[in-house]
Amino acid sequence: MRLNPIALIINIAIPLAFGVAGAFFTSSSVTTWYVTLAKPSFNPPNQIFAPVWTALYILIGISAYRVWQKRDTINRFPRTIAIYFIQLMLNLMWSFIFFYSNQIGVAVFEIVFLLFIAIVNAILFYRIDKIAGLLFIPYILWIIFATVLTYNIFILN
Template identity: 45%
Template structure:
C-alpha cells in the first residue's frame, strides 16, 4: 500500500475518533459545562472543533509516515502501538470529562495521555523527523488542555 493510502486511512480513523468524541462532548457542552466555573484563559467553545480537526489530521499524517516505515525501521511497530494507545486515551478523556462529568478522573487520565503523546513523539522523531514535528502541536495543545482541566477541577472542587 502506498504512503498516500496509509495517510488517508489514518485521517479517516482519526477524524472518526474525533467525531465519536464530539458526540460524547456535545451533551456535556450544552448541559453541564456551562454551569461549572472555568478559568479566565478558557477558550471559546467554537475553537475546539477546528483545532481538533487540524490536530487529528497532523497526527494521522505522522502515523501514516511511520506506518510506511513498518517494514524498514525496527522501531516502527512499537511506534504504531504507542500511537494506538494515545488515540485510545484521547478518546477516553472526552468520556471521563464530559460523559461522566468528572474533571478529577479526566485530569489523571489526561496526564497519562500527555505522557503517551510525548513517548509517541519521541519514537516518531527517531524514525522520521517530519512525523515527530507533526506531533508537536498536539503535544502543546494537550499540555494546555491538561492545565485547563486542572484549573476546572480546582475551581469546582
C-alpha cells in the same frame, strides 16, 4: 518514497474517527453540564475546539502515514503503532471521563497520562521520521494547554 493517497487518507481518517467518537461524548454535556462549570479566564470559546482538534487530528494522521511508509525498515513497528493507538484511545477516554461521566478529577489524572504517552509517541515517531515526530508538537502543546485548563476547572469546581 512515493505518495500513497489511499494510505494517507486512511491514516488521516483514523484519528479523525477517534475525534468524532470523542465529539459524541462531548456533545452530551457541552451545552448542559459544561456551561454550568466555573472556568478560568483563559478558557477558549467552545467554537475554537472543533477546528483546533480537526487540524491536530490531521497532523497526527499525516505523522502516522509518514511512519507507516517506513514500516518495513522499523524493527519495533508493532510496539510503535501500539503506543500510537494507546494515545488515541486515551484521547478519546478523556472526552468520555470529562464530558460524559463528568468526572473532572479523574480527567485531570487521565490527561496527564495522555500527555506522557503522547510525548512517548512523538519520540518514537521522531526516531523513525523526524518530521513525523515534529508533527506531534502542536498536539502536545494543545494537550499541555488542555491539562492546565482541566486542572483549573477542577480547582474552580
